[in-house]
Each structure stands twice: as structure tokens, then as C-alpha cells.
Amino acid sequence: MTENHRFPQKLFYIFSAIETIIAFIVLARIPTDPKNIFFAGLSFNRLLLLGIMLLILAMCIFQLSRLKITTHEPRLLLNINKFFTNYEWIYYLILFSSWILIIFPAYRFGKYEVIYSRIQPLIILISSLIFTFLILLKFKIKQSPINLYSNINVKILLIYLFIVAIVWIFLITTRFGLDIDHDFWGGAATPILPLVLYTSLFIPFLLSSLRKKGKSDENEGNWIIKVFPIILFLSAILIWNLEPFTPHFFAPKVRAPNYEYYPYSDAQIYDMTAQSLLNGEGYMNRGYVQRPLYGFMLFIFHTLVGQNYLNVVFLQTILYAFFPVLIFYLGKKLFSPFIGISLGVISVLRELTAFQASPFMEIVHTKLYMTDNWASFFALLITILMIFWFMNKKENHLLLVLIGTMMGISLLMRINLLLIFIPIFVTVFLKNTKNFKSSVLRIGILGLSSFIILLPWMARNYFQIGEFGIEPQKFRMVIETRFGIEEKSDSIESGSTKPSQMIMPENNINNLLNKIDTDSVLNILRFTTANFLHNEIHSVLIFPNSIYAESINGVIRENGFIQESWVGEINLRQFIAITINLLFIGLGISISYKKYGWFGLFPLSIHLFYNLSNGLARVSGWRYVIVTDWVIILYYMVGMVFILTALLHKIGLSDIRLSFVLDKESVFLEGQQKTFQGKPVILSSLIFVVIIAIGMVMPELLIEKKYAGEVTKEEFFQLIESKNIDYDQDKMRNLEEDADFVYIHTRAFYPRYYDPGEGEPGNNIEWLLAQDYGQLGLMIISPNVAGVTIRLDDSPVNFPHNEDVLIIGKWVDTIYMRYLQADVIVLPDESELIVSFQPN
Incomplete structure (x- = not known):
């Protein structure tokens, strides 16, 4: 030996x-x-x-x-x-x-x-x-050198490190991005647990070893990559739905009388958009609508599976399970199936982490009626389509039309995606600058297709609310509720609750655009910079800072930056981990630039411009990070896999070369690939998007109004008597004498009973705030979408969700959204009468 x-x-x-x-x-x-x-x-x-x-x-x-x-x-x-x-x-x-x-x-x-x-x-x-x-x-150190520099653009890496150093100094000296700015200044996004990261690195190595075992036949190993997207899709559905649902801010704990999960805050508004549509009231009583595409999605979900919350989110998880598949194809197309597999696994397991973190962190996931995940889905889909278009040497105007329609339809899911149009248009123009007319033509095709796909919805807005736009009220709401707020050191207390962004103050029309001066502009620049940097900070903090297989509870316990009250304190372990993680990201960016030139930075531009959009909207942290943080994860994994592969190959633990994980996807397959003919797929996708754009406005036109809303006193009692409901006529006469009472026939949703001292968090959903008496809270759809509260000593025994109701009560005006203080609620289908007399 x-x-x-x-x-x-x-x-x-x-x-x-x-x-x-x-x-x-x-x-x-x-x-x-x-x-x-x-x-x-x-x-x-x-x-x-x-x-x-x-x-x-x-x-x-x-x-x-x-x-x-x-x-x-x-x-x-x-x-x-x-x-x-x-x-x-x-x-x-x-x-x-x-x-x-x-x-x-x-x-x-x-x-x-x-x-x-x-x-x-x-x-x-x-x-x-x-x-x-x-x-x-x-273990065997190989003598052959590994030429790392052939895969890295050192100049770009040095520029990146210089920018990181400058930003770090800027953060420390100015505190922009660290000191709390405003109500929508959030904590951390869903972290990537160490065990999730290890698993995402292990599975590609495992599958690559299986591929090599069968490489005697050049097509033997191909089945892994062909089948993996299907396995990824099914695994996502299975893993996500095996995790029990836990209460969340946007879906609070179950309460009497039904002990069912119901949406709350923004999620409640989205779902009420769908409920309004289902019952012939159009989108939000044919008025202003935010996130209309998601309201339409919930309308479809309810039509397919009914009103049960868990059934709806089950359907939503099935649809969202395409996200890991998309991110697999992103990594596969830009680098290799090895990177794609790693990204797909991270995507599935990180969403599982989000479910587990719900009781402890202000994050969102696919089991909530929220649009952040779907905005991320659209941003990723548009990015992938742009990559396919850019890498096609021939002009593909049909694919460009599809990209334009996707861009347009994405704005109906989340208007914040608007700013990512800037790098998209720039990329389309710069692909081939030798032919100026061709560049202008591409811009025209992209812009026109985006505009045309939005025409049905903008026409709807013009005829229903008199404004030709996508979400005109959203821009006004941001300006009127956030641009005028000056910086205050005590504006937020630790643990304070956030108001719903979806509820716009009705009595706060300050016309701030006419009052903008130099100080206002400086304030806008200040909070835009602060929120932009805050989003970037939390995009980096999602990565592990410990080698141990910590649970989500352990990560939350050991890291203060998880909470929104964090103002920049880090310990030595966190500092070292952040530095290493930033280096991995920088390596990924430089490798991408080395391979594709300036286009290698295209995903990064999508991320930066979306965070700039959030900065202008004065929101940052928690759920706002996830929309494009997959871009940072992409570069991070490329950098990490680059280092890991080079190290393992050098010491003989793996014969996987850098070309295997960073170069052409054909390296993995080792067989002849057929040229993909995408025209049928593009055409069918275009038809599908057009059907969605037109189909969105059809329910509002075709579904007839089912409830009268406010009715006369006589009509109200005729409806009660027609259902043979017994009631105390003397008590009713006392109510009839008050001229402020209104009589309403409508449909009720989300009945929740609160004992004295209990309520939901927030400060602008006033009908569900804690009171010193017991109350039943619910929502109605007509005469307008509104909240209802009725004082009760105990919960009703029977009050189904999605129920026909007759209500006597008084409107209560607030600066946000008026609600109904009910004295009588009748359930005709249940022959139930619920009465509450307010104390004098």
C-alpha cells in the first residue's frame, strides 16, 4: 500500500x-x-x-x-x-x-x-x-487546475462589491432603510431555512448521479429532466396540502357560530369583490375595484368549489404549483437543469416554511386570499417569456405579442408591476440596435398588445365609474394617504397593527398634487429611498445565517430582523453570514454577465424596478419582498453551486464539472434535442389570455342583480311575513319610529361572534374592532359592500355563511368606510330572528 x-x-x-x-x-x-x-x-x-x-x-x-x-x-x-x-x-x-x-x-x-x-x-x-x-x-486533490476566471466577469464582481460597500456605508450613516418609516414598513419575508438550502443542493447531485448511471444509452438519463417538472408540480400540491392550515392575520382563527375560516382585511376585500360578482352586483357594486383579476379568479374558484375557505385555497395551491415548475425552467434555460432543479426544490420547500411561519410572522402564502404570490407568478412568467424571446435569434413578433398581453393582464393582478415594464421595453429596444426601425416596431408591438388586452377592463371602468384607466383610485389612494405623511420617529410602535391598504379614506381628498413643493419632493425621495433599501435588505436576509438545521421557530428566536421593529442590529455570526451570502449573489451576477453580457442582468433589473415601485408606494418588507426575491435566489444559487461544484470536483468527491451546472442545458441531457416549435403554444396561450381579458367583464354584464339592497319598510315586513317568521310586533314598532333606520335585503358573509374585549387587529375596519360588549360581525354586498355589527350577549346558534338576510339598522359614517349598526337581522331561509336593542 x-x-x-x-x-x-x-x-x-x-x-x-x-x-x-x-x-x-x-x-x-x-x-x-x-x-x-x-x-x-x-x-x-x-x-x-x-x-x-x-x-x-x-x-x-x-x-x-x-x-x-x-x-x-x-x-x-x-x-x-x-x-x-x-x-x-x-x-x-x-x-x-x-x-x-x-x-x-x-x-x-x-x-x-x-x-x-x-x-x-x-x-x-x-x-x-x-x-x-x-x-x-x-478524497483526492486533482492536479488539473480549475479555471474559475473563465466563468466569472471579475470586473462586474468588483463593481458589485464596490456598490455593496457604498450602500452599506450609506445605510450606517443615513439610517435610510433601517429606521422605521411608515405604517407599511414590514419585517422579514419568508426565510430559506438551512435544511431547505441543503436539500435543494442535495437533490440535483442525487439526480445527476442517477443520470450518470444510465448514460450508456444517451437517452437513458433524459427521462429525469422530462419527468422532473411533473414530479415537482405534484410534490408541491402534496407537500403544501399536507401541512395543516394555521390562523393568519388575513384569515383569523375560527369563531362561533360556524367555526370556519374567513378572509380578513385585504383578503376580505378581494373575496367580497368575487361575492359581489357572484350575486349580480358586479365588481364591488359596479364601482372602483382593486386587483380585479384576483377578484375574478376567486369568482371562478367559488363557482367551481363553493364557499368553503379550505376548498378554495386547495384549488389555489393546485394552480400555484406551476410556480416551482416555472422557476425550474428559469434556471434550466439560463444555466442548466442542475440550477433549475435546485430552484424548484427551494420554491416548494420555502412555501411550506411560509405555512409553518404564519402564526409568528407577517408573511403571505398560497393558502390566503392575497395577490402577492400571484404577482410573483406573473413577474416570473414574463421574465421567462422575455428570456425565450431574447435568446431566439430570429424575430418572433408573435411571442412579443404574448409577452405584451401578459404584461397588460398582470396589471389587473397588481398595479405595482407597472415599473417592471421599463426594463422590459429597454431590453426589447436594445436587442438589435443596428436596425432602428425594427427596434421601434418591437416597442410598438409590445406596447400595443399590452394596451389592447386592457381595453375591455378600461372600457368597463369608463362606463361604470366614468374613468378610463386600470385602477385610477389606487394612485389617488397612495398619494392621499402616504405622500403627505412626514417623517416621525414615533410613528410606529413595536407590535402595532397595520390598517388595510384596500380601504381608502372617503373624507381625505386633499388634492395633494396641487400642494407639492420642494419639501414634498424631498420627502418623497426620502421615503422612496428608505423603502427601496429596506426591501433590498430583506431580500438578502432571507438566506441562512447558521449551518444548523434550525426550525422556523428557531430562526425567528435567533434573528431580531424577523420583526418589523428591527432597526439594523446584527451580531458577528449574522455579519459573517450576510457577507458570505452577498458574495454568493455577486458571483451569480458576474457569472450571468459573463455568459449573457448585459442581458444577464435583466432578471436583476426586474427585481430592482419592482422594489422601486414599492418604494414609491411607501411599502416594504414582509409580503412585499416575495414578488421578485426569486431573482436574488437565482443569483445566490448560481454563486453557491459554482463554489460548491468547483470545491467538490477539486477534492475528488464529485466529477461534475462547472460546465455541467453553468453552461448549455444540452450538457445534462447528452442527447440530440429537437427544435422546439413554439407557435402552437404561443397561439393557444394568446387565445387563453384574450378569453380571460374579455371573460372578466362578462359576469358583470350577464349575472342579474339578486338583491334589492335598501327597501321600504312595507316591503321589508312583507318579506318577513312571506317567510312565516314570528316576531314581536311591539318591539318592531319601537324601531319603526326612528327615521334613521334603513331596511335592507341582501346577502351576508363571514359571520363571526366576538366576546367582550375581543375583535380583530387593525384600525380602519371599525365594525370588527374589540368592544366592551359581545358582538356579531359580518359583511353584506348590497346596497353596497359594507360591514355589519350587531350587539349580542351570545353567539347565534345558527347563522350560515353566504346567507340571505334582512337587516334593520343605522349607517355609521367613518373616515374610511361606512358600516351598518344592526338592530335586527332576519335569516329567512333559517326562520331565525336575531334582535339587539342598543342602550340609550
Whole structure:
């Protein structure tokens, strides 16, 4: 046996001895329960474990001493090496499992933490021995140099690092992006847990080893990439829906009388848009509408699966499961299937983390009636289409039309996407500047297709509200509610609740555009910069800052930046991790630039311009980050995979080359690829988008109004009597004498009973705020979408959601949205009469 073969074995026994000594000391220092002491202050089980460790240490010393006189490499070692050569995927599986056991904290075992913590040193020791053995089994530093610089644009990397340094200094000196600015200054977005990151790196290595096993047939390994998107799609549906739903700000805990989940705040407004449409009231009583495409989606969902909240979000998760598939194709198209697989796995598992984090963080996910995930979906889809268009050497005007229609329809999901049009138009113009007319033609096709697809909705707005636009009231709301707020150090307290952005003050029309002066412009620049930087900070903070397999609870407990009250404090561990993570991102950006030139920065421009849009809207953090943070994840994973692949290849643990993960996608498939004929797909997609654009306005035209809304007193009592409902006529006469009472026939949603002192958070949904008495809160659709509250001592026994109701009450005007203070609610279909008399 040569010294080259003997040296790795020598290292193994030395490392194993050191690991055993460390494990022995750690185990011996764990306090023993006094009633279990057997000898020398230790329990019998502890002594047994320590004995096993001493035996392992003795074996290591013995084998190390025998190594000098051993002339042949052990047959067992040769057989193990041969086995792992033939079944490399088992090698990676055991290596990954050993690493996870080493870094898995005891607290994650919950009530079994104490038990596990006592045997953890031995488990970690055995796992460390296996991990060390597997590393040294293949350890061999290759003499051939790895030309890293051929894949990196050093100039771009240095520019990036310079910009990062300047921004860091700017943050520290000005506090812009750190000090809290306004109500919609949020905390962290959904973090990527360390275990999620490890899994996303492990699975591509595992699949690549399976591909190599079957590469005797050039098409044998292709099935993995062909089937993986389907597996990813089905896995997303399965994993997401196996996780139980937990209450959230936008879907609070269940309450009497139905104990069902109902939407709240912004989510409630979106769903009421759909409910209004379902019942013939049009979009929000044929008035102003925000996020109309999502209201239409919920209309479709309710039509298909009914009113049950969990059924609707189940359908939504099925549709959103295409997001991981899209991000897989993003990585595959720009770099390789290796990167695509990694991104797809992260996408699935990060969404699972969002579900688990719901009780502790202000984040959103696909089990909520919110548009942020769908805005992310559209931003990703448009980016992928642009990449396909740009990489096509021939002019493809049909694909450009599809991109334009997608851009237009995306504005109906979230108007904030408007600013990403800027880099898209610039890219379309700059693709081939030699032919100016062709560039102008492309701009015209893109802009015209975006405008035409919006015409049905803008025409609807013109005929219904007299304004030809997408969401004209949204711009006014942002200007009137945020641009005029000056910076105040005490504007937000830790733990304060946020108002709903969807409810616009009705009595706050200040016409601020006519009052803008120099100070106003400076204030706008200040808060735009602050919120933009705050979004960028949290786009970086989503990455792990610990090597341990922390749970979401552990991450929240150990990182103050999760909370919105965080103002920039970081410890040494976090500083080091942030620096490393920023370096990975920079490497990814420089690699992308090296490969594609300026177009390699196109995804980054989408991210930056969207965050600029949020900065102008004076919102940042939490759910606002997720719309385009997949761009940062893309560059981060490229940089990390680049370093990891180069390192593993250099020390002989993997024969995967950098070209395999960074270059053409054909490297992975190793077979002839057929030229993709995209015309049928593009045409069918165009038809689908046009159907959506036209179909959105059809329900408002075709579904007849079902409820009269406000009715006369006589009509009201005729409706009661027609249902043979008994009521106290004397009490009713007392109500009839008050001229302020209104009589309403409508449909009610989300009945929730609150005991005294209970209510929902927020300050502008006043009919659900906590009171010193019991109350039932609900929503109605006519004569207009509004809230209703009625004072009750106890919850009604029977009050179904989505129920026909008759109400007597008084309108209460507020600066936000008027609501109805009810005195009588009649449920005709249930023959129920609910009465509450207000105290004088």
C-alpha cells in the first residue's frame, strides 16, 4: 500500500479520535438526574455510552498504530469503494443523511428533547465518523487546475462589491432603510431555512448521479429532466396540502357560530369583490375595484368549489404549483437543469416554511386570499417569456405579442408591476440596435398588445365609474394617504397593527398634487429611498445565517430582523453570514454577465424596478419582498453551486464539472434535442389570455342583480311575513319610529361572534374592532359592500355563511368606510330572528 493510499486512512483515524474525545467530553458534562446516579455521579446508561466511546477511541488508536506495517489496502475498503462507484447515489444519500444528523438540533424533537439530548453526542459521533469516512474515501486533490476566471466577469464582481460597500456605508450613516418609516414598513419575508438550502443542493447531485448511471444509452438519463417538472408540480400540491392550515392575520382563527375560516382585511376585500360578482352586483357594486383579476379568479374558484375557505385555497395551491415548475425552467434555460432543479426544490420547500411561519410572522402564502404570490407568478412568467424571446435569434413578433398581453393582464393582478415594464421595453429596444426601425416596431408591438388586452377592463371602468384607466383610485389612494405623511420617529410602535391598504379614506381628498413643493419632493425621495433599501435588505436576509438545521421557530428566536421593529442590529455570526451570502449573489451576477453580457442582468433589473415601485408606494418588507426575491435566489444559487461544484470536483468527491451546472442545458441531457416549435403554444396561450381579458367583464354584464339592497319598510315586513317568521310586533314598532333606520335585503358573509374585549387587529375596519360588549360581525354586498355589527350577549346558534338576510339598522359614517349598526337581522331561509336593542 503506497503512502497516497495510506495518508487518507491516517487522516480518518486521527480525525475520528479527535471527534471521539470531543463527544466524550460533551457527554460527560451533561447533568445527570440525581435519582439515576449509578457511579461517579453518572447514570448507568451514561456510563455505557461513555464506554462505547472509549472503545471507539481505542480502535482508532490501534488501527492508526497498525497502519505503518500494513502492506495491502483492506479488502473491505476496496469493496466499499467499488460499491459506491457503482451506486454513487447511495454515497450521496448517506453523506447527506450523516450531515443532517450532525447539524440537527435537539430542540426540534419537542417533548423528546431531553431524551435525545442525552444520546445526541453518540449519534453525532457516529454520524461524524461516517461523514469523515465517506469524505476521505474519495478524497483526492486533482492536479488539473480549475479555471474559475473563465466563468466569472471579475470586473462586474468588483463593481458589485464596490456598490455593496457604498450602500452599506450609506445605510450606517443615513439610517435610510433601517429606521422605521411608515405604517407599511414590514419585517422579514419568508426565510430559506438551512435544511431547505441543503436539500435543494442535495437533490440535483442525487439526480445527476442517477443520470450518470444510465448514460450508456444517451437517452437513458433524459427521462429525469422530462419527468422532473411533473414530479415537482405534484410534490408541491402534496407537500403544501399536507401541512395543516394555521390562523393568519388575513384569515383569523375560527369563531362561533360556524367555526370556519374567513378572509380578513385585504383578503376580505378581494373575496367580497368575487361575492359581489357572484350575486349580480358586479365588481364591488359596479364601482372602483382593486386587483380585479384576483377578484375574478376567486369568482371562478367559488363557482367551481363553493364557499368553503379550505376548498378554495386547495384549488389555489393546485394552480400555484406551476410556480416551482416555472422557476425550474428559469434556471434550466439560463444555466442548466442542475440550477433549475435546485430552484424548484427551494420554491416548494420555502412555501411550506411560509405555512409553518404564519402564526409568528407577517408573511403571505398560497393558502390566503392575497395577490402577492400571484404577482410573483406573473413577474416570473414574463421574465421567462422575455428570456425565450431574447435568446431566439430570429424575430418572433408573435411571442412579443404574448409577452405584451401578459404584461397588460398582470396589471389587473397588481398595479405595482407597472415599473417592471421599463426594463422590459429597454431590453426589447436594445436587442438589435443596428436596425432602428425594427427596434421601434418591437416597442410598438409590445406596447400595443399590452394596451389592447386592457381595453375591455378600461372600457368597463369608463362606463361604470366614468374613468378610463386600470385602477385610477389606487394612485389617488397612495398619494392621499402616504405622500403627505412626514417623517416621525414615533410613528410606529413595536407590535402595532397595520390598517388595510384596500380601504381608502372617503373624507381625505386633499388634492395633494396641487400642494407639492420642494419639501414634498424631498420627502418623497426620502421615503422612496428608505423603502427601496429596506426591501433590498430583506431580500438578502432571507438566506441562512447558521449551518444548523434550525426550525422556523428557531430562526425567528435567533434573528431580531424577523420583526418589523428591527432597526439594523446584527451580531458577528449574522455579519459573517450576510457577507458570505452577498458574495454568493455577486458571483451569480458576474457569472450571468459573463455568459449573457448585459442581458444577464435583466432578471436583476426586474427585481430592482419592482422594489422601486414599492418604494414609491411607501411599502416594504414582509409580503412585499416575495414578488421578485426569486431573482436574488437565482443569483445566490448560481454563486453557491459554482463554489460548491468547483470545491467538490477539486477534492475528488464529485466529477461534475462547472460546465455541467453553468453552461448549455444540452450538457445534462447528452442527447440530440429537437427544435422546439413554439407557435402552437404561443397561439393557444394568446387565445387563453384574450378569453380571460374579455371573460372578466362578462359576469358583470350577464349575472342579474339578486338583491334589492335598501327597501321600504312595507316591503321589508312583507318579506318577513312571506317567510312565516314570528316576531314581536311591539318591539318592531319601537324601531319603526326612528327615521334613521334603513331596511335592507341582501346577502351576508363571514359571520363571526366576538366576546367582550375581543375583535380583530387593525384600525380602519371599525365594525370588527374589540368592544366592551359581545358582538356579531359580518359583511353584506348590497346596497353596497359594507360591514355589519350587531350587539349580542351570545353567539347565534345558527347563522350560515353566504346567507340571505334582512337587516334593520343605522349607517355609521367613518373616515374610511361606512358600516351598518344592526338592530335586527332576519335569516329567512333559517326562520331565525336575531334582535339587539342598543342602550340609550
